[in-house]
Amino acid sequence: MLIRDLFSTATKGVTVNRMRSLLTMLGIIIGVGAVVLMTGVGKSVEGVILGQIDIMGPQTMIISPGNQGPEGGNASMRPDFDALTFEDVKALRTLSTIRTIAPGIIVPGDAQYEQEKVDPMLVGSTPEYFQNQNIKVTQGRLHDQQDEEASSFVVVIGSEIAEDLFFTRNPIGKRIEIAGRKFTVIGVLESVGMVFFQNLDNRIVMPFSTAVAITNRTYADIVTMQAVDDFDIAFADVRALLRQRHSITPAEDGSVDNDDFLVRSAAQAEAILGTVSISLTVFITMIAGISLFVGGIGIMNIMLVSVTERTREIGLRKAVGAKRKDILFQILIESIFLTLIGGCIGIVIGIVLDFLIATAVGKFLADYEFAISLGAILLALAMAVVTGVIFGLYPARKASLLHPIEALRYE
Amino acid sequence: MPENDAPLIETKNLQKSYFNEELETPVLFNIDLTIKKNEFVAIMGPSGSGKSTLMHILGFLDHHTGGEYLFQGQLAHEMDEDTLSRIRATRVSFVFQAFNLLPRASVEQNVMLPLIYHPTIPESERAERVAKAIETVGLTHRKNNLSNQLSGGEKQRTAIARALVTEPDIIFADEPTGNLDSVSGIQVMSALQELNEAGHTIILVTHEKSTAEHAERIIELFDGRITKDTTEFKTRKAKEEDSLQK
Known part of the structure; x- marks a missing residue:
C-alpha cells in the first residue's frame, strides 16, 4: 500500500x-x-x-529597614522602621565593594501648584539616588551636590506630576508647595512607568539634607546603592556590616534570617x-x-x-x-x-x-x-x-x- | 509436481469445526475437491450445509481445522498472514451477497479499493483498469455515483467490477443473486459467465438450482459433506451449442 x-x-x-x-x-x-x-x-x-x-540596572541594591519576614509588609508599620541610621549609611560608604550610596527619606505630604493638588511619593535623597536607579531628566536638571550642601528647596518631579500640576506649561522654575513650604522645580524626570507595582512617574525627589531638615530624621527609609563588581560579594559585605553594627547574632535555632533590614536587588528579582x-x-x-x-x-x-x-x-x-x-x-x-x-x-x-x-x-x-x-x-x-x-x-x-x-x- | 501443472485448488480430507469455549461444532467433513483453472463451479446446498464456509476457506478468508488445502500445490496452512493477504490481493476476489461496498464512496472509488492493496499493479495503471472493469459491467455512466445511490443490480455489478479489476485467477461469488430481482440476477450471472469465458475461474455458492445451472460443474453439499459432484450441467451457451449441433 x-x-x-x-x-x-x-x-x-x-x-x-x-x-x-x-x-x-x-x-x-x-x-x-x-x-x-x-x-x-x-x-x-x-x-x-x-x-x-533593566530600568533599575542589574547592579542596583536597595536596603529597607526592618525584618519583613516571609510575609513582607509596610516598613513604617514595623518596629524596626528606624533600623537604618545615618551612621549605618556612613559605615556602608567605607565598603570597597559598594560604589554609590544614596540614603532616602520618605517625606509625608501633598504637593500643590495653584489650584492643582497631587498626592506624590515624596523622596529626599542624595544625587547618587538618580545614578543608582539610572534616572534621567527630560527637562531641566537633577539636583546636585551644591543643592545638597545648601539644603536647597528644589525638587525634581516625575512626568506624571508635571502633567497633573502643569498640563502643557513648562514646570521648570515654577514654585510648588510641599508640606507648607515652597520648592522650585528644577527638573522633570523621564517617564519609566510602573516598576514592581510602583508608579515611578508619580514621585518628587528633593535633596536629602532638605528632607532631613524638614523631618528631623536620624534614620533612612531606604538606601539605594550599586555594587562595584560582583553583586554577591557586595551583598554579603553589606549584610555582614549591618549585622555587626546592629549586633545581630544567629537566632537560637541557628537561623540567620533575623536581620532587622532587608536587602533587595535587581539580580535577586x-x-x-x-x-x-x-x-x-x-x-x-x-x-x-x-x-x-x-x-x-x-x-x-x-x-x-x-x-x-x-x-x-x-x-x-x-x-x-x-x-x-x-x-x-x-x-x-x-x-x-x-x-x-x-x-x-x-x-x-x-x-x-x-x-x-x-x-x-x-x-x-x-x-x-x-x-x-x-x-x-x-x-x-x-x-x-x-x-x-x-x-x-x-x-x-x-x-x-x-x-x-x-x-x-x-x- | 510443478506449480503450473498443479490444480488451482485441491483439498484432501478438508475439515472445519467452530470452537465455542470447549464446545466443538463441526461444519465440514472430509472434503476432497479438485478445481482446475478456468472452471465455472457452483457449490450448491441448503442453508447450513457448509457451502459458504467452504468458499471462505478456499478464498483464504477463513482457516480449515483439519486435512489439507493446496493452492496451486502450496499448502495453505503453511502460509503466513502476509502471504495470505498477498493471495487475497492478487489471486482471488469476492462477490458477496450483501455487496459489501463502501457506502460513502463512488462506484469508481469502490472498484479502485483492491488496487490500493495490490503489490504489483503500478499507480499509473489504476485509472485505466478501473475504467475497463466498470465498462465490462456496463456501469460507466454511473461511475461517479455513490454506492448508496445505486440499485441492487448496479451494486452487485459494482462488486463484480471490483472483483475483476485485479484480474484474479479465481472469483468467488457468494449468493451473488440472493438480494436481487430476477432481471438483475440474470444480468449478474451473465456477467460472471462472460468473466469465465474470458479466462477467470468462477466459484459460485448458491442454494438455488436455477443459479447453479449457469455453472459447468455443480458440487452439492449437505450437512458439511459433498453429496454430488457433477459436470453434467453445462453453461447456457454450451447447452445452446449442443442443441445447435443436434
Missing part, C-alpha cells in the same frame, strides 16, 4: 464525520491552545518584568523571576499533560467506536488484500491526524487569544508586548502527535487483528 493511499484513506476516515472529529479533537485543541496562550502570556509578562529590572518561570513551565506542562491525556482518552474512545462501526469495512479491506499493518497504520494515522489537526487548531486559537490579550493589556501597560514561545508550540504539537500515537495504538491494533470473515459477518 502506497503511503499516499494510506494518508488518503486516513484523511477520508477523519473527514467523513466532521462534527464528531471536531468534538473528538476538543480536548487536544484546549490543551494545546492553553499551552500556547499561557506560554505566550508568560513570555510577555517576563518581558515586562525584565524591562523593569531576576533570580526569583527565573524560579517563577521554571515553576510556571512545570505548571503549564502539567496542565498540558492532563489536558492531552483527557483528550487522548476521548480520541481512543472515538477510535474504538469508529473501528467497531467500520468492522465490515475493515473485513472488506482485508478480503481485498489489506495486510494487518495496512489497517494498523490506517487507524493510527487517523488518530494522529485528529491530534495533529486538533493541535494546529489549538495553536491558532492560542495565538489569536494571546494576541487579543496583548492588544488589550498593551493599552494599559506599554511594555506588555505580544509574544509567542516557538519552543512551547513545537513541544505542544509534538505532545499532541505522541498522544495520537499512544491512544490510537490500541484501537489500531484491535482493528488490524480482526479476522476477515468475522469482520465481514459483523452486524
